[in-house]
Amino acid sequence: QALGESSTSTSNEDHAFKSATNNILDSDPIATIAKALDTPAAKASLAAATAAVEPPKALNDNSDDTASVKPLTNDTTDTSQTDQGKTNDGGKTPTPVNPAEPVDPDKPVNPITPVNPDNPDNPVNPVDSVNPVNPVNPVQPDQNTAPVLNVPEDQTVSLSHSGTFDKLNGVTASDKEDGDLTKAIKVTGNVDLSKEGTYTLTYSVTDSAGQTTSAKRVITVANDLPVISADDQTIEVGTSFDPLTNVTASDVQDGDLTRDVKVTGNVDTTKLGTYQLTYSVSDHDGGQKTKTINITVYAKDASFSGLDALTVQQGSTPDLRKGVSVSDPYSATPSDFTVTTCDTKTPGQRSVTYSYVDKWGHVTTQDRVINVIAEKPVFKGLQDQTIKQGDHFDPMTGVSATSTNGPVTISYVGEVNTQKAG
Template sequence: AVEPPKALNDNSDDTASVKPLTNDTTETSQTDQGKTNDDGKTPIPVNPIEPVDPDKPVNPITPVNPDNPDNPVNPVDPVNPVQPEQNTAPVLNVPEDQTVSLSHNGTFDVLNGVTASDKEDGDLTKAIKVTGNVDLSKEGTYTLTYSVTDSAGQTTSAKRVITVANDLPVISADDQTIEVGTSFDPVVNVTASDVQDGDLTKDIKVTGNVDTTKLGTSQLTYSVSDHDGGQTTKTINITVYAKDASFSGLDALTVQQGSTPDLRKGVSVSDPYSATPSDFTVTACDTKTPGQKSVTYSYIDKWGHVTTQDRVINVIAEK
């Protein structure tokens, strides 16, 4: 005879009860805690499975170094992406500050010598912009601002100072020596010129006086102004001199020791300013001792100019 199978929950003849499988993952209730299995052992509660939080990032798994399991392999740093090449600013070449001459008819080219270039755009000279202007007809300091912009919008600028200056007139006059009694024109051989106004000789003014009847040195000051107010002055010396008179008959003379020779005998003087020259003087000669002596002849003309000349006197001993 075949015994019918026991019910699934019939554990009357079993030593241990079988708990049916369920999907319940909750913790054992307090009423169930403390119960024992049929063998008297305290049951171990099953920890429930924590649900996965979709917003919480999962910790990455550190790779294992196969050569050294105790040291994990560091993750490889990502390669930096290639940065696009940066645009360079234009290069602006501007001449240095400059001083130019004032000019009533001239013009100043503010772009002369100014260039611009760019690594990406090439020559940008034609794109240069200038702020400011230079008035050559008026003295002063003028500031010019140059700027240039490339196709990427980068701008380079530079400043330059232009000074407009009035050139002062130039006076040409030198020291002079003139003979006494002659006529003298203070502006003869004196000239003046100016860069802006040209010849200004006719505008020269002279201060000072030269008396050609007196020997000596006098000063004359010349001044001239241009049409823009620039003035120049120059001072020169004018020296009035007289020609020397000339003596004749002053050959060497031999006299006896102790004698009193006539040193004026045979001597005459010629004055370039007088047909009848005045008398001349002569120093004394010591004839007490033999030897070569010297005497001096002097003449003063009507201008007060003194002419002197020496004469040799040979004193010989008595026989």
């Protein structure tokens, strides 16, 4: 009526309102309003607005079927139901009352989209000054926190014929609402320590709200290989040797396996050299271990005496064996030794090597220092003389000298007075 009929009011404000509505609406205002309201979104918004003001009456309610609702106005003041029919401008322009519609729970609540009168299919942006009717948001319940499950990392354990695996060792669970839930943990899967293999355990825990947390863990059961204790050895030639002496073997599952150790290879203690021995052992679960070591057969060195440093004249041929002897730990009558030659042609320090070979073929060597010094010149004609007083005397007459190192120069000191006896 406010939009389609003339009002008896003649105020300027009333006239302006009527002019504005007549410009917006077409010749059939009732049809325009009906068209704008005949959409799912508009119906849902009207239903939500009606439900927000006053819930619909139950179907079996025999009371008055007329719904009383708050009018939808541009005024932000929350008016009561007794204010229906009143206006925001002092009663000059009546405010239309929206009819109540039942709420359809299967339809979403959408706000009313304003209609463009020039093109009803294209909605226009709502005016900022108009407060649209907000749909009622359902109350969100407090969010429940899922339990926290702490499971150790994947693990490799030793094969065992008698032990058991504790699947819950180190596993804990907690919940924000329920606290400690470790006792509520459930495990699926099994670990057989007596058989090698890979086993998967699945852990799960559920809180009082029904939320479940799960985690997986892989357990690998492995057979430990035996351990062989054997080290490289050096033994003296001619002595006895047992390849299993000081050799041991053990296993985590089977314990001491020393008696099961087998050895391949041979050591000849009458011959010097290096020999290889290979030890092997198997446990009762099929695990096998091998280890190879070296056995060195050696002989003690002979010892020399009389090898002190020797000084010889340049050009001489010294006897380098003189005063030298050898002692053999394996023979009371050692064989002869050898010595390298020494060059004495030029002065300087030389080195010669003495060598001895025992009955095992072992060679003992030792070096000796030889100092070669230059040869002294040799004088001739230096015999004592007797001369008569007054005779002539030349100190160099009949005197000469020779040297292997080349020419020599002779000098003298002293004086002879032939005029005076003496």
